[in-house]
Amino acid sequence: MLTRVAHLLPLELKAVLERMPGSAQEQLEEIRIREDRPLEIGYAGMSRFTAADGSLRLTPEGAYRPTSDVCRKLLERMTNYSLYAMEEELRRGYITVSGGHRIGLAGRTVLDAGSVRGIRDIGAFNIRIAREVVGAASGLLPKLLDLKRRTVQSALILAPPQQGKTTLIRDVARAVSSGQWIHPAAAGWQGRKVGIVDERSEIAASVRGIPTFDVGPRTDVMDACPKAEGMMMMLRSMSPEVIIADEIGRPEDGEALREASHAGVSVIATAHAYDLADAKGRPVLRRLLEDGTFQVIVELRRTAEGIIHRVVPISLLARPAPGAAREPTSLTERTMIGSIRGESS
Incomplete structure (x- = not known):
């Protein structure tokens, strides 16, 4: 995975990361660069600090510390030497680069009438490496099917950051568009026309309007467009x-999803939340x-065994009668079931 973003890195920083063990390089998920502070990486669901010799450690003592010059070069590379051209991205606090990789930024904000106009004196970067996992949705998709309408149900996928939401919906788009329903009752169903509104250019990783990830043959992408406007x-x-x-x-965003749902379109969206509560x-x-925009809720969680999910039909969320058993509505209330690796639930 390091090779996917190596072209963005200043030579000194690249050399440090290339000294890491091969397993860490292959499973790299994010690189956190903080000026004059310990270099940190995330891989295989773990977090480690990286020393100049590439060794990984649990504590920051002895870790490599990127200099201001390294951070300046990194910013220049990721903005293609034009901060002005990235003004809108800087205002949002991140830059999305070719390949769908998102780079979060932190520093001193520039305000205009009380609103953030941009970020200057950037001293921290979080490079999140996008990855394509064909088949990631194979365990979930059969549970989302609407057998009567011969399509997918509207679903809201909930998880904290960095749990695999974007990877999952990318593969859902590919499978639905291709007609790979993975369910015996759906044998022979045609693929559906899919529209992806990719505000951060992470789902399809489009370059000049053309997706670089496989999102399916019947999928159209509205790239780098605010979600509400893009959906309309x-x-x-x-x-x-x-x-x-x-x-x-x-x-x-909510109004646009509601409008699409009432227009007879299935909507699949993700949101940051630990669980339904x-x-x-x-x-x-x-x-x-409350208004029935979604038919099912999916709670997603990453564990040492893999990424697992729990599907809750909205119909089960109705208030139970007095004395009736209550359906669990949280991953913390019940053993999590299902797996996008395909385990049975």
């Missing part, structure tokens, strides 16, 4: 049967759950 543009112009969007949370604490998500 898709509905008006591309007649999708399924719309997919990542990391919803703003009121306008957390999601209900977010006003936008709570309203979507």
Whole structure:
């Protein structure tokens, strides 16, 4: 995985990372660079500090510390030597580069009338490495099928950051578009027209409008477009049967999802929440759950055994009668079931 982002790295930083054990390089998920502070990596679900000789350690003592010159060169490379051209991305606190890799930024914000206009004096970077896992949705997709309508149900996928949500919905798009339903009752179903609204260019990793990840033969991508506007543009112009969007949370996102759902389109979206209880604490998500925009909720969690999920039909979330047994609504209340590796649930 290191090879995917090596071209972005200054030579000194690249040399340090290339000295790491091969297993760490292959399973690399994120690189955290903080000016004059210990270099940190995430791989295989773990976090380690990296020394100048490439050795990995649990504590920051003796770790390599990137200099201001290294950080300056890194910023220049990732912005293609033009901070001005990346003004909008800097305002949002991240840059998405070719390949779908997202680089989070932290530093001193520049305000305009109380709103963030950009970030200057950038001193911290988080390079999140995008990866394509064909088959990642194979254990989940059969549980999302709407057998009556011969398509997928509308689903909200919940998980904290870095649990595999984007990887999962990318493969859902590929399978649904290709007609790879992985269910005996769906044998012979045609693939569906899928519209991806890829605000951060992470799902399809489009370059000049062309997806570089396999998102399926009947998939159209609205790249680098705000989700709410993109969903409405898709509905008006591309007649999708399924719309997919990542990391919803703003009121306008909710309105667009609601509009698409009422237009007869299946919607699959992700959101940051530990579980259903957390999601209900977010006003936008709570309203979507209450008004029936989604048919199922998927709680996703990454463990040492792999990425596992739990599917909860919205119909089971109705308030139980007095004295009736309550359906668990949290991964912490019940053993998690299912796996996108294909284990039975």
